[in-house]
Amino acid sequence: MRHPLLLAALVPAALVPGNADAQAIPAGRWDVVSTAVDLVIPGAPGFIVRMMKGRSKTEHKCLSPAAAQAGVAALLAPDPKAKCRVDALQVGGGRYSQALSCPQKKGTPIQIARNGSFDASGFSGRLKMAGQTPKGAMSVTIDQTARHVAGPCKG
Structure with a gap:
C-alpha cells in the first residue's frame, strides 16, 4: 500500500514567501535527505511500516543564484505538486520553524x-506530520538534512 502524501512530505522544493533571514546560501546543487524516524499509519501492514522506518530518500535540488538569495527558505518550501499551504515560516538566528497544511483526497x-x-551550508531538523485517515490517526516523524554538494547545476 502506497502513501503518496508521505512521499510528498519527504520532498521539499521551490521558493516560498515568509519571514526569511536574508542570509544567502550557495547557488547550485543541493541534496535534501529525509529519513523516516517513526511511523504510525493505520491500515498499513506492519512489515511495510517496519521496512520504511530508518529509510532515507534524497532529493537533488538546483538553486538558481536568485533563489539562493532567499536563504534557507528556498530549501524549506514544499513541493508544488503536494499543494501544501505554508501557514507559518520563521527563519532567523540560525533556527527555523514552519507549519504547513497539506490536502488529502x-x-x-x-x-x-x-x-x-x-x-x-544547509539545515538539519525534524518534520512531524499528523492527521486523520479513514482508519484512524496517523503520525510520521522524519529527520531532514540539506547540504550543498556542488557548484553550478547541470543544464
Whole structure:
C-alpha cells in the first residue's frame, strides 16, 4: 500500500514567501535527505511500516543564484505538486520553524510542523506530520538534512 502524501512530505522544493533571514546560501546543487524516524499509519501492514522506518530518500535540488538569495527558505518550501499551504515560516538566528497544511483526497488536511537549525551550508531538523485517515490517526516523524554538494547545476 502506497502513501503518496508521505512521499510528498519527504520532498521539499521551490521558493516560498515568509519571514526569511536574508542570509544567502550557495547557488547550485543541493541534496535534501529525509529519513523516516517513526511511523504510525493505520491500515498499513506492519512489515511495510517496519521496512520504511530508518529509510532515507534524497532529493537533488538546483538553486538558481536568485533563489539562493532567499536563504534557507528556498530549501524549506514544499513541493508544488503536494499543494501544501505554508501557514507559518520563521527563519532567523540560525533556527527555523514552519507549519504547513497539506490536502488529502478525503478528510481534513494533514498538518506538518518542521523545526531545526541552519547555516550557509544547509539545515538539519525534524518534520512531524499528523492527521486523520479513514482508519484512524496517523503520525510520521522524519529527520531532514540539506547540504550543498556542488557548484553550478547541470543544464
